[in-house]
Amino acid sequence: NAGVTQTPKFQVLKTGQSMTLQCAQDMNHEYMSWYRQDPGMGLRLIHYSVGAGITDQGEVPNGYNVSRSTTEDFPLRLLSAAPSQTSVYFCASSYSGGRYGYTFGSGTRLTVV
């Protein structure tokens, strides 16, 4: 009954460091997405994938990379962290995409100092 698992839950980075936020789902969902949540701005789409080997950019992709080598995993890489990337990051997956909704992970709270 794991659903969507994100690690780590909390992370502090120094400006310029890189890191990978992990996301794994055990529901055999084809669709996966990464969002960031900032106060007063709701959730904004960073990158998404419609299946293994297929990724594309969302609304705010700059400074982030993704890959999808398996159906289960969809890691998000921060290339060179900046204070503007301080946020809460959510990974989500879906069997059928936007039509029927997504299942969300519990989030990663990232602070860049």
Added chain:
Amino acid sequence: GDSVTQMEGPVTLSEEAFLTINCTYTATGYPSLFWYVQYPGEGLQLLLKATKADDKGSNKGFEATYRKETTSFHLEKGSVQVSDSAVYFCAWGEGTGGGNKLTFGTGTQLKVEL
């Protein structure tokens, strides 16, 4: 462009009061509509959804009706509890194009007091 507009919070109510959180959307085509809830320190949970006009989604005493003529999906509950305190997000999604993403409103914080 495509968007979701929901009422700003925080909304503060007494326990057993009636709740309405307004949501209107702008979208092409025939989107599905959702309400997600986020409890403190947690991720988003799907509260209810409606996939076509005039559908009513319901769950845990919450209801919302898909009104295509007014492009609205207002969330209602007849008697709120302290445990309903959370942030509520309205969203729409489509099954074609754009990676099947969800478009979210900015969220409405609800505080229920004894």
